[in-house]
Amino acid sequence: MLSAIMEDYLKAIYSLQNETDGRVRTSVLAEYIDVEQSTVTSMMKKLSERDFVQYEPYKGVELTDTGVPIALEIIRHHRLLERYLTDHLEYDWAEVHDEADRLEHHISSKFADRIAEQLGQPAVDPHGDPIPTADLDVSGAKDGERLADHQVGDSVQIVRVPDTDPDLLRYLSKHGIHPGTVVDVVEIAPFGMVTLDPDNGDGPVALPEEVARSISTQSLTQSSH
């Protein structure tokens, strides 16, 4: 029906659309998928031909109502696989992304539903990203603030971390930072370094601002002190 490559384009458009809202530009997609812009242009023509995207030359592209569920299905596969790999097959959370990124295109929906069942219908993947339900509902997914947006002294809970950089993930887990961890913001240096103190007593952790901006958080209404 749809090649793995086309599915990756739809998934990419979905993600970029949610970050930047509005149309996704050719250059942005090319960068994200790591192909030349001309390659994106020709793929957009094919996808819009088949009505998965609404493509306006020189303006950008947007998923149609046909395209969205396909992207969500793949994202569901991806996140369920990640959860399964960590929970049942003893993978480290730093190494699940690549395996899931391949398999997401090849497992059946039945397979996905069965592992979801095994896992007890999990709501989020190991990095805190929400897993669409079997009927592709993602209403539980809210953006939340970013770690970089808080003030010194704030106590916040980690909600989501980016899942593509294994080194970052290893660094974070080494310092006890996972979705759910509560941290105090200890210092924000003028050159953009954010220092945190996780509540697990592992001592302070420093993160570059760019990383802090990519981590989603939830403000605790009242911190415990």
Next chain:
Amino acid sequence: MLSAIMEDYLKAIYSLQNETDGRVRTSVLAEYIDVEQSTVTSMMKKLSERDFVQYEPYKGVELTDTGVPIALEIIRHHRLLERYLTDHLEYDWAEVHDEADRLEHHISSKFADRIAEQLGQPAVDPHGDPIPTADLDVSGAKDGERLADHQVGDSVQIVRVPDTDPDLLRYLSKHGIHPGTVVDVVEIAPFGMVTLDPDNGDGPVALPEEVARSISTQSLTQSSH
């Protein structure tokens, strides 16, 4: 490194080689993979170019020492996946083949090793086919006799059944026939129908000769009566 399609060719050559021994002919491979002969010819050129097969035009093809382990790795993946789908994800043995046939090319060796561990290093897949070990040893695999080769009155144990036809598999399991089942050969009709009586009391089962020829068995040294 190697496309999923090339892997399928190597796997096919391996299987056909073991059935017919000697070189595998273009026509046989074409039939098996379900492509035109000319397609096989051009693929054989590519595979022999890369030294996975030894190809002699007009004579046929054979796996090289480079090609064999690749075929075995894929077969290992396939059979472990089948075992996993039935044992851990509640698939019926009739429906595992297609899912495994896709996924076999996309899981990592690590994934395969992890599910093997989960399953307790199983020796055979749900259809009785032997699973190569992690170091690709298949010494445990012996051909055995076929069900069609026995005489009326023989008591034999089912060892392997063909795994590609879901209807046959459903029929067999409905009548209690699995690898391990012990059956008495009750009747062999002149037009080739073989009638069996499984030891589970589910009553006699009739099978066309062609099917009986595709089922591997193990003679019981002395039957129980």
Next chain:
DNA sequence: GAAAAGAATTAGACATGGCTAAATTTATAA
């Protein structure tokens, strides 16, 4: 041991998903 039949290969085409280099359109700056 020719001729006919059968099997296999070659030739040429097509679809998919890439790339580079050359237009062309849109945005920015003078």
Next chain:
DNA sequence: TTATAAATTTAGCCATGTCTAATTCTTTTC
């Protein structure tokens, strides 16, 4: 508002894997 820069698309090429039709072996058959 025109010139320059940046983004995007078009044109043309390549690799993979497949097909059909034509050709060239091989094997049978008489």
